[in-house]
Amino acid sequence: MKRIRIARCGTQLLAPPSPRRPLCPHVVRFQKTITLHNYRIQSRLQSTAAAREASNFEIESIVEEVESSANDFPSSTWTSPRHTPLELLPSPHPSAALKSAKLAALRSRLSLPPRFPLQTLARTLIHPSADPDPTFNNGSLSILGANLLGYYTTEHILCNYPRLPMSVVFAAQWAYIGPKALATVASEWGIEAAAEPGGEIDPGLLQFKRLRSGDDLPTLLKGKQAPWKWNVTMTNKILKSDEFGSTASRPDAQQLQGMPVPIEEAAQSFVRALIGSLYLHLGRPLTKRFFRDHFLSRHLDMDKLFDFRTPTRDLSRLCAREGFEAPVARLISETGRHSNHPVFIVGVYSGKDKLGEGAGSSLNEARIRAAAAALKAWYLYKPLEVTVPSSTEGEVDTSKWKPNMVDCGEVIV
Amino acid sequence: MSTCKTAIRISAKAPRITILPLIQRRHESSARRHKKLLHLPQAPSYAPDRSAPSLIFNPPSSSPNVYHTPLKFLPKDDKRRTLYQTALNLSTHAALRRSTSAIATSGTPLTTSSHLPPRPSATLPPPVRAPYEKKYHLADKEIEEIRRLRLSDPDKWTRARLAEKFGCSQFFVGLVVKSHEKAERVEAEHERMRTRWGARRRAAREDRSRRKEMWGRDE
Incomplete structure (x- = not known):
């Protein structure tokens, strides 16, 4: 198998593939005047500013078309990008990324290696609402990054807590890589937003078209809510919706072209795009390390995500299902029974084993809290040795792989 | 507890029997009650029996951690099952070897239990509600x-x-x-009663139901 050259991946990412070198001598002359590097700049000029008869010149056009048009197209009419006013560009030119102090600072702040190009880092900061051109905005990268983030987080949660109920898994996903979490991560990285996108501003700023304060969210971002009468089941959420189990699906990045968006939307698309571009430029191990350092390192109290409505009933169903003795609440200690502020400590026992313990100011409260604690102790079981599936990707030696525990599922009453 | 029993109770009301001069006597009063009697010996878990430095682990009592899975909830092939068993055996042996008889121990009441962890076979606390069989x-x-x-x-x-x-x-x-007709009637009656509540009672009831929801969230 041939090794893929990462440097080449980077250039492919930056620019559309250059056409094959033409054989016609006229085209050679044509190629000399417009170098390959400037090729996409010209196509950009035509699409945004220059309205000439040659404006239907397409990047993807085959070489023969280029040959035919080269004859009646004098090369002197092409303007060099150096003379183009920067204000006409929708987003900063990629070459400006090398001169931006903000980008270099961001790269070293995130401890990214120098082989991660600044141009790509600049591209991840451009939201489709600022630049509709898919070769210059971060739409494609953020799709890749969203999938990677979802994959790594899901496998981390499911392998470490195999018994979690599905609603808690969704809540944990939302807490780790939900839109709000990603926007927070971006602001912690020190990302600043540009007031208005444009070609002349620093590429180290987050470029997007701002939603004016007081304006309503675009309907795409609001998403479709199911009618309140509909019973959206967990099965439907697992099968049909995204990794957060939300009924509203994430809008396609390209649909947001030119649409004013809130800063959270742009910030989260930047974080996703950064993960995607890290994966393309640096490869899987470094991306996983980056994910571990910046996302898994965030502390999440899993036991705070539970909300039991009938814990005592759930616990007795659980004990019946697993073949344990029926749970019995026992009063471990109490104080001030006849006072204003009594405290009871109740433990839930199955046979002679204590399953959970709870304290409350009434016997009922302590009993219900103890049952909830016992249910949490069941659901928050954590295996000692965990091998996530992505750690064995691309490895021939499978001896390190240990099959993960798969539980039979949550208690259904 | 040893107390100093006074021979004579001095009382202003009591008639003086003797003609002896009035002597001030010191009773079980402030100094003894507040200083000497409260000077308890160190708890045995804080007093290591060796002079060599040792680790003292005496955490405050608090609610148990839910991340500690009980033995019963561990899967069959989990290593912690054997680890828990070994730890329990070791601590039992160590405690039995080191424990002095409760009477010989200084400063501990006779009812003090030794360092032994509660054995699973110990008598269980009383149930909150009378258990019943279906x-x-x-x-x-x-x-x-x-x-x-x-x-x-x-x-x-x-x-x-x-x-x-x-x-x-x-x-x-x-x-x-289910008797739906009766349920509706009772619900209407309750609703009628609720309309007669004042602001304070209503707030108190709402707070109570809100608190009750917090039980399941462990807040």
């Missing part, structure tokens, strides 16, 4: 009878009365038959 004794015929009685006269045959008559729980009666 009887499953009602057949289809009785269930039909429950249905008939409840629907014929829901005011006379309430859930409580039916549960008493058939020896089952009120919840089970509710499962078997």
Whole structure:
């Protein structure tokens, strides 16, 4: 198998593939005047500013078309990008990324290696609402990054807590890589937003078209809510919706072209795009390390995500299902029974084993809290040795792989 | 506790019997009560028996961590099962070897237990509610009878009365038959009563239900 050259991946990412070198001598002359590097700049000029008869010149056009048009197209009419006013560009030119102090600072702040190009880092900061051109905005990268983030987080949660109920898994996903979490991560990285996108501003700023304060969210971002009468089941959420189990699906990045968006939307698309571009430029191990350092390192109290409505009933169903003795609440200690502020400590026992313990100011409260604690102790079981599936990707030696525990599922009453 | 018993109680009201001069005597008063009696010996867990530095682990009592899975909830092949068993055996052996007899220990009351962890076979605390066995004794015929009685006269045959008559729980009666007409009537009556609540009672009731929801969230 041939090794893929990462440097080449980077250039492919930056620019559309250059056409094959033409054989016609006229085209050679044509190629000399417009170098390959400037090729996409010209196509950009035509699409945004220059309205000439040659404006239907397409990047993807085959070489023969280029040959035919080269004859009646004098090369002197092409303007060099150096003379183009920067204000006409929708987003900063990629070459400006090398001169931006903000980008270099961001790269070293995130401890990214120098082989991660600044141009790509600049591209991840451009939201489709600022630049509709898919070769210059971060739409494609953020799709890749969203999938990677979802994959790594899901496998981390499911392998470490195999018994979690599905609603808690969704809540944990939302807490780790939900839109709000990603926007927070971006602001912690020190990302600043540009007031208005444009070609002349620093590429180290987050470029997007701002939603004016007081304006309503675009309907795409609001998403479709199911009618309140509909019973959206967990099965439907697992099968049909995204990794957060939300009924509203994430809008396609390209649909947001030119649409004013809130800063959270742009910030989260930047974080996703950064993960995607890290994966393309640096490869899987470094991306996983980056994910571990910046996302898994965030502390999440899993036991705070539970909300039991009938814990005592759930616990007795659980004990019946697993073949344990029926749970019995026992009063471990109490104080001030006849006072204003009594405290009871109740433990839930199955046979002679204590399953959970709870304290409350009434016997009922302590009993219900103890049952909830016992249910949490069941659901928050954590295996000692965990091998996530992505750690064995691309490895021939499978001896390190240990099959993960798969539980039979949550208690259904 | 040793106390200093006074020979004579001095009282202003009491008639003086003797003609001896009035001597001030010191009773079990402030100094002894506040200083000497409260000078308790160190707890045995804080007083290591060796002079060499040792680790003292004496955490404050708090609610147990939910991340510590109970032994019963561990899967069959989990290593922690054997680890827990080994730890329990070791601590039991160590405690038995090191423990002095409760009477010989200085400063501890006779009822003090030793360092032994509570054994699983120890007597369990009393149950909060009387435990009961499910009887499953009602057949289809009785269930039909429950249905008939409840629907014929829901005011006379309430859930409580039916549960008493058939020896089952009120919840089970509710499962078997629901009298919607009566439920609506009772709910309307409750609603009427609720409209007569004042602001304070309403706030108190709402707070109570909100607190009750917090039980399941462990807040």
